Amino acid sequence: MQQLFDIIFTTSFAYSILRVSTPLILAGMAALVSERAGVANIAIEGMMLISALTGVVVSAKTQSCFLGVSVGVIAGILVSLILAYFILQLKANNIMCGLAINAIAKGGTVFVLYLLTGSKGASTALNSATVPKIDIPLIKDIPILGEIISGQSILTYLAIIMVALMHIFIFKTRMGIRISAVGENEKAVDSVGISVAKTRYIALLISGFFSGLAGVFLSMSYMSGFTANMTSGRGFIALAANSMGQNTPWGTLAAALIFGAADSAANYLQVLAVPAQFIQMIPYVTTILGITLYCIYRGRKEKKLKMKMLSHQEAEGQSA
Amino acid sequence: MRKKVMTIILSAALAMTLLTGCGSDSGSAQTPEQNTEQQEEEPAKESEEAPAADEEEKEADGETQEAKRIALLLSGNLGDMSFLDSANNGTTEIASKYGAEVKVIEMGSDATKYETNVLDASDEGYDIIIGSGWQLQEPFQNVAQDYPDIKYIIFDAAVDYTAGDYSNVYSISYKSNEAAYLAGIMAANMSETGILGFLGGADGAVINDFMIGYIEGAKSVNPDIKVICGYVDDYSDSPKCKEMALAQYNQGADFIFTAAGASGIGTLEAAKETGKYAIGVDSDQAMLYKDSDPAQAELIPASVMKNVDATLVRAYEKILDGTLPWGEEEALGLSDGAVGLSDNEFYQRLVPDDVKTQIEEASEQIAKGDISVKSAYGLTTEEVREIINSVAP
Numbered sequence: 026m027q028q029l030f031d032i033i034f035t036t037s038f039a040y041s042i043l044r045v046s047t048p049l050i051l052a053g054m055a056a057l058v059s060e061r062a063g064v065a066n067i068a069i070e071g072m073m074l075i076s077a078l079t080g081v082v083v084s085a086k087t088q089s090c091f092l093g094v095s096v097g098v099i100a101g102i103l104v105s106l107i108l109a110y111f112i113l114q115l116k117a118n119n120i121m122c123g124l125a126i127n128a129i130a131k132g133g134t135v136f137v138l139y140l141l142t143g144s145k146g147a148s149t150a151l152n153s154a155t156v157p158k159i160d161i162p163l164i165k166d167i168p169i170l171g172e173i174i175s176g177q178s179i180l181t182y183l184a185i186i187m188v189a190l191m192h193i194f195i196f197k198t199r200m201g202i203r204i205s206a207v208g209e210n211e212k213a214v215d216s217v218g219i220s221v222a223k224t225r226y227i228a229l230l231i232s233g234f235f236s237g238l239a240g241v242f243l244s245m246s247y248m249s250g251f252t253a254n255m256t257s258g259r260g261f262i263a264l265a266a267n268s269m270g271q272n273t274p275w276g277t278l279a280a281a282l283i284f285g286a287a288d289s290a291a292n293y294l295q296v297l298a299v300p301a302q303f304i305q306m307i308p309y310v311t312t313i314l315g316i317t318l319y320c321i322y323r324g325r326k327e328k329k330l331k332m333k334m335l336s337h338q339e340a341e342g343q344s345a
Numbered sequence: 346m347r348k349k350v351m352t353i354i355l356s357a358a359l360a361m362t363l364l365t366g367c368g369s370d371s372g373s374a375q376t377p378e379q380n381t382e383q384q385e386e387e388p389a390k391e392s393e394e395a396p397a398a399d400e401e402e403k404e405a406d407g408e409t410q411e412a413k414r415i416a417l418l419l420s421g422n423l424g425d426m427s428f429l430d431s432a433n434n435g436t437t438e439i440a441s442k443y444g445a446e447v448k449v450i451e452m453g454s455d456a457t458k459y460e461t462n463v464l465d466a467s468d469e470g471y472d473i474i475i476g477s478g479w480q481l482q483e484p485f486q487n488v489a490q491d492y493p494d495i496k497y498i499i500f501d502a503a504v505d506y507t508a509g510d511y512s513n514v515y516s517i518s519y520k521s522n523e524a525a526y527l528a529g530i531m532a533a534n535m536s537e538t539g540i541l542g543f544l545g546g547a548d549g550a551v552i553n554d555f556m557i558g559y560i561e562g563a564k565s566v567n568p569d570i571k572v573i574c575g576y577v578d579d580y581s582d583s584p585k586c587k588e589m590a591l592a593q594y595n596q597g598a599d600f601i602f603t604a605a606g607a608s609g610i611g612t613l614e615a616a617k618e619t620g621k622y623a624i625g626v627d628s629d630q631a632m633l634y635k636d637s638d639p640a641q642a643e644l645i646p647a648s649v650m651k652n653v654d655a656t657l658v659r660a661y662e663k664i665l666d667g668t669l670p671w672g673e674e675e676a677l678g679l680s681d682g683a684v685g686l687s688d689n690e691f692y693q694r695l696v697p698d699d700v701k702t703q704i705e706e707a708s709e710q711i712a713k714g715d716i717s718v719k720s721a722y723g724l725t726t727e728e729v730r731e732i733i734n735s736v737a738p
Binding site: 032035037038041044045048139143144145146147149150151152243247248250251252253255256257288289292293295296297300301302305 | 422423424425426427546573574575576578581582583584585587588589591592593595596606607608610611614617633634636637638680684730737
């Protein structure tokens, strides 16, 4: 037990939580904005893969980290444009389209990787750039906290800033409110003369942007290169994080951090003489627990609301 | 809302199963192509079948041998820079040295097609069918008995000879534990903290064989050595592997041996980030970085290699001599050159001379049989756990 605490209460463990959570936070934002617009975007995984490879290839060719990141993100947006065209213009089923994009991304990235490097596993032959890590002035001098928060990748800080921006965008701007409105009731939105398709297009493009950032983070910051299928389901975990976060930016951030913490714990606890299978279970058990607690919470809230309405009606009946 | 959450979870689950079912799509995309290729060639081959049968009769008569037709069935795709590429090198060498006709069939990662492919190859009248890895064990077991005239070779796995008459199947297994033992000697000698790390792809005998050899080798140098053992549980999740490797380095390990397929790249990167050493697997992984990232290659003093190519050439030469033990499993180790530590400029530069001689001595002793390295094959889960616990920090 003492050993357990020695491992959990280290700064390197806390530091790793932020790093592990970053792709989940970014992909979670991608899930959030499309979910708000009423389109479940399961293609986040595929977009991440495509952006991850694009970022590595472009940065290797140009030796510019900034170009790599930008073109990687643009690739994510372009793929989301294709997805949006199929779903919104051609009225195809969004789950089928998402699956198709994921399948194309999984095979296509390996194919392109093979053409460029002759390897089907990893882009080790390409000398690609990585996003630098930065120390935050002042905070880095605070004892423990500085070690945990400072020195992360620029993209990690960007992810957290994005969550705040997302909060403002969704709840405070006209476009954000329209996106939510389209998701809640598209007919009502349509009746007041707002284009449903256009709003969803914008939502999906934003989703592509965040997927792209998440992908680029994986291959240019987390790792310094691309490996086949390196997303390994993170795009799907982001969907779960978004549901657990009740479709709100701060909620999704919290859920992503919980998943990240569970993952980090599993990584760090391998030193303990506990069966590996038990440790590997932790992230999944956390997910199930999280969703169960969330469902109980929601159920109670709904019940309370019903009771309130009932008593209200009764009161009205009595007064009448 | 609750419905929505359920929909998402269910669709995600569905998508995951679909995706894992499909495996790598590059594979499935290529297989149909190859199937059509095979079909196109079929008419040509039918006419060849008769001479092929003649040839076998001649063989039985002990007359001069003619060039053989070999099919190499790969449970994946070429370009893995390791296991499968090595097999391909082996058959290419056989073709150029002995004039055999070789057809390589990349079967992709959809295991449901493997048996059909083995059947197709058997019907097409190849003399020898070579298959890679445990994924082909069952297909071979199901097919080989129906084609007693065709010879089958499976490497890195063995058919279950007690399950039937497999006198036409030769199995090659590798004593990876012996090469891993040498890696353990190297790591334990060079470690300053007395703590080593091991990261496997999954908790199974193939991976544990590496681990146990590594632990034994390390213990032979320093009985008090500590080894942190972990499993990534995924052969493609390199970020997770990197995270686990960083955790091991942070906990004091200064050498990590990784046997986790493509995930292992994560360990190599973690080594670079912390400036500590990593040991590669299956192929000479320092060479992956030699040109693109020399600083990374400097931290990979050696890789534990499976020389699939050498063992296939050896098997073919023995077929020509008529000394190959058909109907048996042969476990090949250091003495046969089937496994070993990679020897390159980085090994020469990074490993101190006295350690090198120590490794050479151990290598000779293993080859002579003076040292017998424990293997994970045949051990129970409890026994493996006991070994892990005996070196846990």
